[in-house]
Amino acid sequence: MKGLIMLLLLGVLVSCGQPAPTTEQAPPPPPVNEDDLLLRLSAYLSTDTSRTAREQNEIVDYAIENLLDVRVSDSGLFYHIEAEGDGEAIAWGDYLKVHYKGYLLDGTVFADSRKQDRPLAFYVGNMIPAWNEGLPYIKVGGKLLMLVPSHLGYGAEGLNTSKGRVIVPPYQLLAFEVEVLEKVLD
Numbered sequence: 037m038k039g040l041i042m043l044l045l046l047g048v049l050v051s052c053g054q055p056a057p058t059t060e061q062a063p064p065p066p067p068v069n070e071d072d073l074l075l076r077l078s079a080y081l082s083t084d085t086s087r088t089a090r091e092q093n094e095i096v097d098y099a100i101e102n103l104l105d106v107r108v109s110d111s112g113l114f115y116h117i118e119a120e121g122d123g124e125a126i127a128w129g130d131y132l133k134v135h136y137k138g139y140l141l142d143g144t145v146f147a148d149s150r151k152q153d154r155p156l157a158f159y160v161g162n163m164i165p166a167w168n169e170g171l172p173y174i175k176v177g178g179k180l181l182m183l184v185p186s187h188l189g190y191g192a193e194g195l196n197t198s199k200g201r202v203i204v205p206p207y208q209l210l211a212f213e214v215e216v217l218e219k220v221l222d
Contacts (some may be wrong), residue, residue, distance in 0.1 A: 068103045080108060088112065091185040091209055098141050098209075099183060106183060114183035115170050123176025124219055128168070130160045131221075132176075136214045138204075141183075146195075146203050155217055164189050166212070176216050184210040 077096050082089040095114050099106045106114040126132065133155045138147040149156050160171055166188040174180050186192075186207040195204035204210065 068105045070103060073103060073105060074100055077106070087207065088185065088187065091187075091207075094141065094209055095183045095185060104181065104183070106181070109169060111165070111169060111188060112185050113166050113169055113188055115173060116181040117174055118179035118181060118213075119174070119177070121175035121178025121216060123178075123216075125175050126160060126172045126216065126219070128161045128172070130219050131157065132160060132171070132219055133157045133217045134214050135217060136212055138210060138212050140204075141209050141211060157220065166210075167214070170212075171214070171216065174216060176219050179213070179215045182210075182212045182214070184212065 077100055080096050081093055092112060098104075099114060104116055106116045108114050135149045135155050136147065137145060137150070139145040161168055164184075166182050166184040169188070170180055170182045186209065189208065189210045190204050190206070192206050194202060194206040194208060196202055
């Protein structure tokens with residue numbers, strides 16, 4: 037009986053033009069080993085009292101608390117490649133369309149292109165330093181999480197509208213989830 041129901045369901049899906057369900061699914065990502073993550077990221081904690089060191093400590097704490105398996109670049113960008121992508125490599129000067137979500141580490145979302153149903157189009161090199169550095173780590177179709185210290189984000193000025201409304205306060209730590217949709221040829 038169960039097999040008959042599955043066969044009928046499969047027939048309905050095929051007749052509706054929907055792809056048939058498969059029994060093969062991508063394996064889930066391996067769970068993050070909390071001890072390994074703590075050991076690896078705690079190496080980036082600092083006793084220095086400079087703004088850069090304090091911000092780095094906050095990002096490390098956030099990553100450990102949320103079990104984010106991030107890597108750190110020489111500039112201080114913390115990033116996690118969620119999906120490398122299978123399209124073209126991304127380089128400085130490329131014109132891209134992406135969906136993204138930007139938020140403060142307390143969870144306050146300040147931008148979400150999916151909610152606006154409007155991808156962002158831009159040239160790599162014309163964005164904040166974190167994006168210019170981070171996007172070439174993936175390819176078209178890839179997804180990237182970036183945890184951004186203020187010197188790679190909006191810095192001392194923050195981000196304001198043309199009418200002076202504050203979108204991102206000065207010296208703010210940020211998180212960006214970015215999915216590269218396409219490289220646009222101009």
